[in-house]
Amino acid sequence: MRPTATPATPAVLDLRLVRSFMAVARHGSVTAAADSLGLTQPALSQHLRAFAHSLGVPLFGRVGRRLELTDAGRQLVLSLEPVLDQLEQVIAAAASPRGAVEGTLRVGAIHTYLSALVMPAAQALLDAHPALDVQVFEFAAGEVDRALLDGQIDLGLAFAREAPKRIALVPLFSETLALIAAAGKLPEAPGGITLAQLATLPLALLPERFAMRRQIDAAAQAGGYSLRPRLEGPSVEALLRAVPGGRLFTIASPLALHIAGTRRNAGLAGLAHAPVAHPGFTRTAALHRRRGRPDSAAATAFIAALGEVIGAAAAGGYLTPA
Structure with a gap:
């Protein structure tokens, strides 16, 4: 007689259920995981119930509004991660056996890097490879690694910061945040803008939920100053539009002005910038990728195109290549 499948020995492994389980494990929330996978919350909840039933063990317990992994759930995550990585590598290799630059490449980045660097690189890539499609996604800095782990994107571009162990960072360039003002309105600062000068100016800044704003506040406080913005806006582009009046x-x-220049926007063409002379205002940008997962031919071509765009921005004095 053939053995009968029991809840503890599922006859068929449904990879959709596995992917849903791993997404919830990483996010700790059905809502966030459903958004990342493009599923409805009821559908994702059904996946979790079906997966737990097929294994015959509870995988999550609720703590307040969050879902916490049980001991069995935690052990399953540790066991599944390397298996899923290997499976993705096999599928990626099979999808493009000849190393052709084709298929679909998905790239995620923070707003400024997306506009100034990713989009020009993607356009150059599309011109060179007609069999390739590119999808570009905008994320907050803290969301890029999660999108990589969830399988939403193939490559990410954000700050070089502490990352999950399954994410590898490749430094690309460093940049120093700058004071941006209408031409002729910048304070005299041969060595760069000082914190003392910033503290006297009416500033327009991003809200505190943005990593750049938190970096600015932390650097100012470390230097003994507190910056209180007169205006908070939802994006760097919105803030730039508040500056030309003086x-x-x-x-x-500074890449924000590089974007303005490439758009030939007359309203922003008269803006000038000067670096802030404090080490806390310098940051490093990095390419984020899944550790141990080889780049596809499309990803390799994109990285080369991105290098060309970074070189052009460096020539304009907007950044320093790593």
Whole structure:
């Protein structure tokens, strides 16, 4: 007689259920995991119930509003991660056996890097490889690694910061945040803008939920100053549009002006910038990728195109290549 499948020995492994389980394990929330997978919450909840039933053990317990892994769930995550990585490598190799630059490449980045670097690189890549499609996604800095782990994107571009052990960082360039103002309104600062000067200016900054704002506040406080913005805006582009009148100043990546220049926007063409002379205002950008997962031919081609765009931005004085 053939053995009968029991809840503890599922006859068929449904990879959709595995992917849903891993997403919830990483996010700790059905809502966030459903958003990352493009599923409805009821559908994802059904996946969790079906997966737990097929294994015959509870995988999550609820602590307040969060889902916490049980001991069995934690052990399953540790066991599944290397297996899923290997499976993705096999599928990626099979999808493009000849190393052709084709298929779909998915890239995620923070707003400024996406606009100034990723989009030009993607356009160059599409021109060179007609069989390739590119999908570009905007994320907050803390979301890029999660999107990589969830399988939403193939490559990410964000700050070089502490990352999960399954994420590898490749430094690309460093940049110093700059004071941006209408031409002729920048303070005299031969060696760069000082914290004392910033503390006297009416500033327009991003809200505290943004990593760049938190970096600015931490650097100012470390130097003994507190910066109180007169205006908070939802994006760097919105802040730049508040500056040309000469009443406000903003602090942002110099790449924001590189974007304005490439757009030939007359309203922003008269803006000038000067670096802030404090080590806390320098940051490093890195390519984020899944550790141990080889790049596809498309990813390799994109990285080369990105290097060309970074070189052009460096020539304009907007950044320093790593």
